[in-house]
Amino acid sequence: MKIRRSRLVLLAATVPTVVAGGLGIATAQAATPACGVAYRVTSQWTGGFGADVVVTNFGDAVTGWTLGWSLAPGQGVTQAWNATVTVSGTAATATNVGYNGAVGSGASVAFGFNGTWSGSNPVPSSFSFNGTTCVGPPAVTPTAPTPSPTAPSPTSTPSPAPTPCTGPSTPPVSPSPSPTPAPIKVWMAGDSTMMNASSCPIGWGSQFGSYLTSNVTVQNSAVGGRSIQTWLYEGNVTATKNSAGECVLSSTAYSARWSAMLDTGSGFKAGDYLIIQFGINDGDSACPRHVGTNRFKDLLGVMATAAKARGVKPIFVTPVAAITCSGNTAVGNRGFVTETTAAATANGVPVIDLHAKSVALYNSLRLCPNNGDYSTGAVGAFFCNDHTHFEAAGARQIAGLIATALRAQNIPLAAYLR
Known part of the structure; x- marks a missing residue:
């Protein structure tokens, strides 16, 4: 009988920790015949850091997984997302949560955590995956596959070496592709x-x-400073309010961005999705950004109706x-x-309560x-210095929500998640 077993090996870290502009990044990559791991320090501050794995x-x-590694002296784990992370002495163990235990052949699973450090903050020298530990550099120069969501992907995918055991030989059964x-x-x-932005605010x-x-393909047409009305009718929202307290439109012509959609x-x-998030600038008391609550709901309905008419699935x-x-x-x-x-509810649209x-x-x-x-520590790593907008690490965690x-709400777009 031949048994294929998952193995995990960690490449020697080739990128040292670098602190620049408040952001520390360290990477480690792994590649073996069966599994790969990528560990990246996404942000670092005095005494603390965030990491993606x-x-x-x-x-x-x-159908279930655990990932183990050893913490360096002075390192700890304080919070985690998309996994349950426990620490016993210097041993850290991440275990899948309910929705990400199943990992198919060729599939990836990602989680992140915040930790503490003192003295130094090295990347781990080895990992264990479901009890199998592999250490050391790869034997061959790897080639890069498709990158993963939050960190560099493993860089080599040679065929796994079967582990012999006594008894008759049974050919492996390949899983049916989804x-x-x-x-x-x-x-x-x-x-x-x-x-979209390349620097704060992101x-x-x-x-x-x-x-x-x-x-x-993501077409992000979000624009800073817009209410739902100024986003839809850019340039046609006046500074004058009508008797109902709403900003008067000089024209009902749509903005270029909505017209393009x-x-x-x-x-x-048909089959596309439209994700809509407004409500931060809409509460301005002055025009042109001001939008009343009823007008706000009406305009969300306008966007949802137009999307549905074209076979597009809106998400609020x-x-x-x-x-x-x-x-x-x-x-x-x-x-x-x-x-x-x-x-x-009124438009039959799923809603994610991101607030x-x-x-x-x-x-x-x-x-x-x-x-x-808001410029230092864990808050400084998450937010720009205005308590409202995000650094890259914070934006990535919000997108993760x-x-x-x-997945949790069974919204069909989940079929396209990594």
């Missing part, structure tokens, strides 16, 4: 907390694509929270949350209390 399974499918979903586009409409929409498979040739296609997202502390507790601070939920989920994340990361300094919610 991606495991790729090149062996037989598994059907590949058809290529789609995910369109995004929102404000600065969602928009919107979570710029990081969302890393959670999706390669047959998804509605274009029958290059815009929406409540506004992501800034970091506001009440003592040791992060608390909510956005309006238009109930309005977003009500519009979703509540982001507040819960801030509490799990213990970002409170805070003395008003969306990915997790898609």
Whole structure:
């Protein structure tokens, strides 16, 4: 009998920890016949750091997994997401959570954690995957496969070497491949907390694509400073309010960005998705950004109806929270949350309550209390120095909340997650 077993090996770390502009990055990659691991320090500050870990399974499918490694003196783990991480002495063990235990052959699973350090913060020298430990550099120069969502992917995928044992030989059974979903586009409409950017502020929409498979294209049309009305009617929203207290439109012509989505040739296609997040700028008391609650719900309905008419599946997202502390507790601070939920119900659209989920994340990361300094420590690694917008590490975790919610709420877009 021949048995294929998953193996994990860690490459020697080739990139040292570098601190520049408040961001420390260290990487380690692994490649063996059966499994690969990528460990990356995504942010580092005095006494603390954040890390992403991606495991790729090149062996037989598994229905549950654990990943173990040794902590260096002075290192610890304080919080984790997409895995349960426990520490006993210097041994750290990450275990799958309910929705990511099954990892097919060739599939990857990712998790992240925040930790502490003193003296130095090295990458681990070895890992164990489901009890199998491999150490040392690879025998051959690896070639890079498709990158994983939050860290570099393993860099070699040679055929696994079977482990002999006594008894008759049985040929391995290859798992049936899962059907590949058809290529789609995910369109995004929102404000600065969602928009694309290469430096702070970095919107979570710029990081969302890393959670999706390669047959998804993300078209992020979020723009900073926009309410839902100024995003839809750019340049046509006046500074004058009517008797109902709403900003007067000089024209009902749509903005170029919404017109591009509605274009029958290059815009929406049946099977695409539209993710909409507004509500942060809409509460402005002055025009042009001001939007009343009823108008806000109506405009969400306009967007959902137009998308559905073209076979596109809309998803509403409540506004992501800034970091506001009440003592040791992060608390909510956005309006238009109930309005977003009500519009979703009225239009038969799934809604992700990112406002509540982001507040819960801030509490799990213990970002409170805070003395008003948003440039250092765990808060500085997550937020720009304004308590509202995100550094890359924070944006990536917010995007991860969306990915997790898609699975938890059985929203069909989850079929396109890595």
